[in-house]
Amino acid sequence: MSITEASKRYHERMFPGYKSKFLETDPEFIERFDNFAFDEVVNSDDLDDRTRMMAILxxxxxxxxxxxxxxxxxxxLNFSVTPVEVKEIVYQAVAYLGIGRVxxxxxxxxxxxxxxxxxLPLEPQATTTTENRLEAGEQAMVDIMGESMRGFAxxxxxxxxxxxRWLTDNCFGDYYTRGGLDYRQREMITFCFLSAQGGCEPQLTSHAVNNMMVGNDKAFLIKIISQCLPFIGYPRSLNALRCVNEAADEVGNVA
Structure with missing residues (x-):
C-alpha cells in the first residue's frame, strides 16, 4: 500500500495518532481515497485549512x-475552527434543512x-431580540443582497x-445576525448546505450570487466545491459548479 507522504502528514494533522481500522479491512480503498482527498484535493488550491474544514462540516x-x-x-477543532463556529454552522443549518435533519x-x-x-452552553451569540429581529433581518438582507430587499417581508x-416575513425575521433575523460568523462565512456555509442536499438549484444559484455580492467570488466558490467533492461526490458538485457559472453570468450582467 502506497499512501503518499503528503496524505499521511495531512491525516496526522487532522487526527493525531489515529490509525483507521480501514487500513486493515479496506487497504486498497483507503490508499486511493486518502491520496485523493488528503493530497490531490487539499493541494489543488490555496484555500486555508480553517475555511476548508468549515465548508466540509x-x-x-x-x-x-x-x-x-x-x-x-x-x-x-484541530485546525483552529472554534467551538462557537462549529455550533453556528449547525444552528444556521436549521433554516436550510429543518430541525428534523439537524x-x-x-x-x-x-x-x-x-x-x-x-x-456548555457556549457564550451567547444572539444580537437581536423578539422586538427587533424583523428589522435586523431586513437590514442583513439589504447588506448582503442590496436595497431591492427593503420591504421584502x-x-x-x-x-x-x-x-x-419568516425568511426575514427567522432565517436572517435569527441566524445571520448572530455573532461567531460573518456574512461571508454564513453565505459560504449556506452554499454548502444547499449544494450538498441537492434539489435546491434555484436557491443555490441565488446564494452563489449572494456569495459574490459579499466578496466570495467565482474562484473562491470553485475552491469550496473542489474541497467538498470527496464528501458529496461528482453529481452534486457538478450541479453546484453549474449554479456558480450561472450566478457569475448574472452578477456580470448586473454589473
Missing part, C-alpha cells in the same frame, strides 16, 4: 452524513465538545406573504 450536515461529521468535527448533528456537536472538556401574494 456544512457540507456533511447538508448531505446528512452524521457519522462522517462526528469524525470531522475533531479535525476541524437534530442529530446538534447532539453530535454537544457530545464531542463535552468529551473535549468544553463547558411585506411583499408577495397575501396568502404566502407570511413566508417572506
Amino acid at each position: 456544512a457540507t456533511l450536515v447538508g448531505s446528512q452524513s452524521v457519522d462522517e461529521f462526528q469524525a470531522m468535527v475533531p479535525a476541524a 437534530f442529530p448533528f446538534l447532539h453530535a456537536v454537544n457530545d464531542i465538545l463535552e468529551q473535549r472538556g468544553v463547558a 411585506g411583499s408577495g401574494p397575501e396568502e404566502s406573504r407570511h413566508i417572506n
Whole structure:
C-alpha cells in the first residue's frame, strides 16, 4: 500500500495518532481515497485549512452524513475552527434543512465538545431580540443582497406573504445576525448546505450570487466545491459548479 507522504502528514494533522481500522479491512480503498482527498484535493488550491474544514462540516450536515461529521468535527477543532463556529454552522443549518435533519448533528456537536472538556452552553451569540429581529433581518438582507430587499417581508401574494416575513425575521433575523460568523462565512456555509442536499438549484444559484455580492467570488466558490467533492461526490458538485457559472453570468450582467 502506497499512501503518499503528503496524505499521511495531512491525516496526522487532522487526527493525531489515529490509525483507521480501514487500513486493515479496506487497504486498497483507503490508499486511493486518502491520496485523493488528503493530497490531490487539499493541494489543488490555496484555500486555508480553517475555511476548508468549515465548508466540509456544512457540507456533511447538508448531505446528512452524521457519522462522517462526528469524525470531522475533531479535525476541524484541530485546525483552529472554534467551538462557537462549529455550533453556528449547525444552528444556521436549521433554516436550510429543518430541525428534523439537524437534530442529530446538534447532539453530535454537544457530545464531542463535552468529551473535549468544553463547558456548555457556549457564550451567547444572539444580537437581536423578539422586538427587533424583523428589522435586523431586513437590514442583513439589504447588506448582503442590496436595497431591492427593503420591504421584502411585506411583499408577495397575501396568502404566502407570511413566508417572506419568516425568511426575514427567522432565517436572517435569527441566524445571520448572530455573532461567531460573518456574512461571508454564513453565505459560504449556506452554499454548502444547499449544494450538498441537492434539489435546491434555484436557491443555490441565488446564494452563489449572494456569495459574490459579499466578496466570495467565482474562484473562491470553485475552491469550496473542489474541497467538498470527496464528501458529496461528482453529481452534486457538478450541479453546484453549474449554479456558480450561472450566478457569475448574472452578477456580470448586473454589473
